[in-house]
Amino acid sequence: MDIKRVVKKIIFYLVLTVVVVVTASILATYLYKDRLIDHFIREANKSLNTPVHVDKISVSSLKNFPFISLTFDGVYIEESFDKSSAPLLEAEKIDFTFNPIAVFRKNYTVEKVFIKKGFFHLKMDKNGNINYDIFKQPDTTSSTQTVKVDLSKIVLEETTFKYQNWLRNVDLDFTTPSLTAKLNAVGSVYDILAEGEVAVNHVSVNNTIWAENKQTYVEADLKYNDELKDLFIRPSVITINESDFAVEGTYQFLEKQLISLNVDGKDTDIQTLLSILPHSMVKDFDKYQSKGDVYFSMVLDGEIGEKTSPKMTINFGLNDSELYHPDTRVKITHALLRGTFIAADLNNINNSVLDLKDINGIVEDHNFKANLYLKNFETPYVKGNFEGKLDLESVFKFYKSESVEAGSGQLDAHLNFEGQVKDLKKKASSGRFKTTGDINLNRLSLKLAHYPLKLDNVSGNLLFNNNDLALSDVSGKLGNSDFLLNGFFKNIIAYLLFENEPVGIESDLRSKFIDLDELLAANPGEESDSKYKFTISPKLVLKFDCDVDQLKFRRFAPKNIKGDLIVRNKIAQSNRIRFNAMGGSITLDGKVDASYDKLLRVNTSFALDNIDVDSIFYVFENFNQDFLQDKHLKGKIKADVQASMTFSDNLHLYPGSLVSNISTTIIGGQLNNFEPMQRLSKYLDEDKLDHLVFSELRNDIHIENKKIYLPQMEVSTNVTDIKISGIHTFDQNIDYRVIAPLRSKKKIDKDEAFGAIEEDNSGRTMLYLKIIGNTSDYLVLYDKESVKKKIVSDIKKEARELKDAFKNKGKEETPEIELEEDDYFDWGDD
Template identity: 20%
Template sequence: MKGLKFAAILLSLVFLIPVVAVTFFGGPIARSVVTSLNDRLQGEIRIERYEVAFWSTFPNLSVGLQHVEVAGSDGSELLAADRIDFLLDLGSLFGKIRVREVVVRDGQLQLLTDADGNTNYQLAGYTSVGERTAASDAPAEPTEFNIGEAIFQNVGVSYRDRQLNVDLAGRIDGLTFTGDFGTTNYLLSTDGSIFVDYLDQQGDRYVSRQQLIVTASTDIDNAVGVYTLAPLHLEVGDLELDVVGKLQPTKDGFQTDLRIDSESGSLADVIALIPPAYAGNLAELETRGELLLSATVRGPWTERAYPRIEGKLDFTDGRVGSPRVNVGVKDLDLRATFNYLDGPKGGVQTFSIDKLTGEFRRQPFSMTLLVEDTENPTVTFEADGAYALETLPALLGEGPITDGGGFLRAENIRITGKYKDMLTPRGMGRVRAEGRLRVDDAELTVRGRELNFPSGNLELLGNKMRLQQFAFSGPGTEITFTGEATNLIPVLFADSLNTNDAELIFDARLEGESLDLDELIALSGPTEAEEELAEAAGAVDSLRARTVSDRVRISDLLRGRFDARLEEWNYGEIEGKDFIGQLNFTPGRLGVAGVTVAMGGELRLDGDVFFTERLRVEGRVAGNRIDVKEFFEQGENFAQKVLTSDNLTGAMDAQLWIESAFDEAGEFDYGALRVLAHLTIIDGELHDFAMLENFAFALKSGDLERVRFTKLENYFEISDQTLYIPAMFIQSSALNMDLAGSHTFEQELDYAIKVNAGQAIANKLSRHDDELEVLPERQGWFNLYYTMKGPVETFAVEQDKRAVKAAFERSLLRRQRIERGLRSRFGG
């Protein structure tokens, strides 16, 4: 019985002593851990709260630190974590504090290396137990940093190495490090996964949004500073890579001696590791086939030097498809190699695609590529065979081209020269380019519009391109191009800012049955679906800005001339035929000069389109024997409702200077419209002109239906959304009058009118003239003066002699100014 009591007391003490120790000494233990860390780290560790537990980690002791901040050795923030848990040996309650495990949860780790190789994670070396000074406010037992495991869970990580120009950002989902961290030489085991948002080097993105599974055994030798991978196993998708070898940090970077091997995975996984700037939309491709990859990486890796890379990649019996299109490559064979070649001035890194063959819809193709000296590349590219245009949406990704058909056939294409020379028109003289491209029943769907290229040849002759009978048809358009151009390759390689001043210089003929300018302009704008998506996302302004930017960029690349002959053309409501003239392109500008049949007569055009942020159009239009009704009809009645195409007939001669612009949304900007015009209408008639009802006192009932005039001539101006009419004499079969005034686009009238009262009364008393003879021109002694002001629907007519005369005098100055403006632009 006494034995049982003794055992019970002993058992109680075994459990009670730890509880009492945790209760009374938990705080000192936690502070001891923090104090010891601060003593051994070059940066300071700060915590907000702590807790000590025993039962949940029995037979070990747990110290939990909450809201932890750890300063780096350079004073920057090294680590911020919601929680760090330390697992201690139970003996820490009675003596030395021994850390067995550290778990970092929900935080952000920031690793920095400056240009001199100094890091913010230069932690102090380990010291033997007892070689520390206790904190004055919290005496603590020595801490032994013999950590068995270090675990990171849900920790964001960023790494910036200014010495090697490396930037990395990602998230550690779960990563465990195991090793005897307290020794000079130990084996580090690593197991877990990391999600890499991006990995950039020298501004190029090498990894983007990839999940990496890491398993590694690394021999750490801190005495000589060598890391031996034995091996490092990486899994990226289905691709498995084994890396063995050594890494040794140096003053300027790393010394490398590594070997990389893989016998599993797909070509798509390899493409996923290519920098997105180079891979483009290849990352979306789906591949099947046999993959073999092996490579060695040896030599210094510094800011100015890269290690030697030698190896090969073989992909055989492959198939390549895309979720975007229902067509793929069959029987694909790819062999690529990396070589480091020694030369008189040192070694150069080379890359080559020695073989790339396959079939599109039973049509074979082949391609090779050699890049010598990746620092200053010399490129040799060769291609033969048929390339299916159905694959373009897959290669180009999201964009205006959504479908394709037919083939682009390459015949002995060969381009070789320095890459830097291919970027500039001046350097292209040193580049050799030859071969022929032929379109074969090609089709493309661009922004929802189907475009056809039934035939045509493009021949490369050095820096010259010769185009022969290149046919194009689209909605409302059927044309053919023939001519020559230079600088095609620099234009294709031009960046978004065209920093190398590349221009496609051309001289060609454009002939065709029809040309629909509205549809062609729409090809460079957003689709209805894109506009709807942008509106839903609140991104309409950015979509418009991108559209304008694309138009400006393309127009900046063009310099040349088309001699044009078109049987029919249209722009908006304006329709013409038999156009003969020239289209002259200069960067940011298109000049149009020619003659065409339109509106029942002849038009001579001489104007410019300026491709700026706000599209501008200005130029001269001279019309001869134009049908007035069609002129008003196709001009959409010039934004007014008083005098429309339903009211006028006759033949017109015209001289117009037009300045116009479109807003950021592509809509016509009436506020920017300015027109100077001289119009002469011969043998015209007015039909059912409602404004004449205001002069019913001087008109017979038949005169209100139809009025004839032999000649109506005057100058006009449009500015500030207002049509200005200088004083003019109107001689007609119903009434002779002098008129001046203005008419706003908001339909506000402000007219001044003088009527010969005697002639009006005589005309009212006479019988209606069915022949509509024009009344004789007379200046009477007795005249009536009227003003017409206000909105079209409710304007007021009042007699005001003084106001009418003042308006006529003002309008004379406007007429002289308009006449001078036209004379300076038309030359007489």
């Protein structure tokens, strides 16, 4: 056989075939162009009951050679209702291809469809009407040749599918960059094979968004019976992040909407599963990754109706897997989990069940195991347990908490809990929530993100008893302050779980040192010049039995502090607090009422015993004046003080609110280099008034209306005997009266002093003087006979009246907080 002749024949026939096909295609295009367009449109109008708008129609034999292409540019198909809204289908271009040989035979079977930049908008309104009911019922009696649908290829490019079901509050949005499908129709039965990329923009159900912005690859095998309204999903695969999900099931909607769907994850991982869930649920975990066997399966089965919805069951878990965050070296190894989520009614997903069993793992060589059962997310019933040892540094490296910057130390926990969470909100039912177990703390430290002080070196035992927590030898430091607690935290679980829940604390507090400056500064005020902000939580009920070795507050540094502190309804009260300070001892009763807006009302009474006078002035920063300072004073003071005053929440005193009675005795007192006394030497016979020593001084002082009332008192000193009385205002205006013996008249002008000299009952000559002005600019003048007696009596009378008024006021406005056993933790049943 001549090979060359054979090759030539083959080439000839191939060329001939091509020529025939090309010729047939060209001829069919030109000969049947108008017939093809007319026939296609006519048959389409017979099948569709909604208008189709096309900007341009063209026929080409070269565009999809060797097939004839019927091209629609600017396609707009109206929906079956509400024609004025968005179209059912809008596309930049749709190509239909036909076999040219078949066209010669008047067989207008569509072989392939190409859709470019299409937008399908399917929807169901609130009345259940659909916008995609666009096909007419076929006329079985007609013998007219129709367009047959036997599509070997459907290509979608840059096409979006959007489905909105306003009746069920469902919104689906998909885009495919490139997807190829095959459609075969026999009567009303359609077989569809599809494969390609699909971008899931979002899946929204009841305003909850799932699988947002996910890139997937789909291999779908579908069978749809339009007469029975039945969609059968044959085994298909959806690939997400290299994880395959096998999908199979049915969807029927002839008379009722019935769905039965199975999804089974293969070779998946935790990151893929989390990416499908709503971001709001998993935002704290969406960066975590896994290695090992992670499984997932879902079954959706039931009726989708106005009052019914399908049941969803999800099974998931880990088998000897590894969980880790890509930014940290800490891992959970040998992780095990068996999980089930059951939603019996998707219309009410809150009434679902989450069951996590056999939770096991190892974190940094520490084992833990747990179980958790949760029913009804709206009013939860929970049951669970936890057992294991955790290293906090590893935990917070594995889980990045926004509220905790760092942690260290270990805790060993053994916990069991069960009950309705809502029962924790009421005292009458809180006992129904059962919590047992204990936590051992070992050198635990925490640095919070929004609190400047570090909780450090905490050790001790926490014992749970239902809703309460017992503290046994819990010690540690908060900033510079140390503590040792033994007592109870009542309602602690509700306080941790819910906002605005109360907590009751009954405990013994033992401390070597408390830095009150630092603790108050940890809650700074809103004003830029404020160092402190003092508040009392309305939900705090507290009873402390305090034993503190030393405390620091500004210049105040008491020691050996012992007593009770009770807090309730934003009121703090102490009874018989005793401490040593300023060279002596102090016994204090008092109440701080923080229930007013940005105000603190203080009522107190205290007794000073053997306190250094100069220390008082030093500690209280000379009471913000420089007239009489600690450097001028010496001696020991005993005093009984009653006072009421009002502060801002930044601990700024409102001076006009201060009212006080002070009964005082000063022993072994000294007044040194006090300028007003030195000026008196001009009028008196004495030259040593810069150093006065007196054995004992008694007086009752009253403070009110920004004035210090000093009734007349006699000061017997090493130099002379002087009687002093007067008024000193808070803005440093002074009006003092001084009566002193005059042994010689050489230093005075007799005419000028006339009326200011008088003999007393013992026959001594007494000189009456007054010191008036303000502390920076004052005068020493003669006090004339015509005014001296009236002024002295007026001062005594006014001071006595104010003192009596204060005593009555104090009895009415300072009731004690009375707390009986258990009663002070009655937080109500609201």
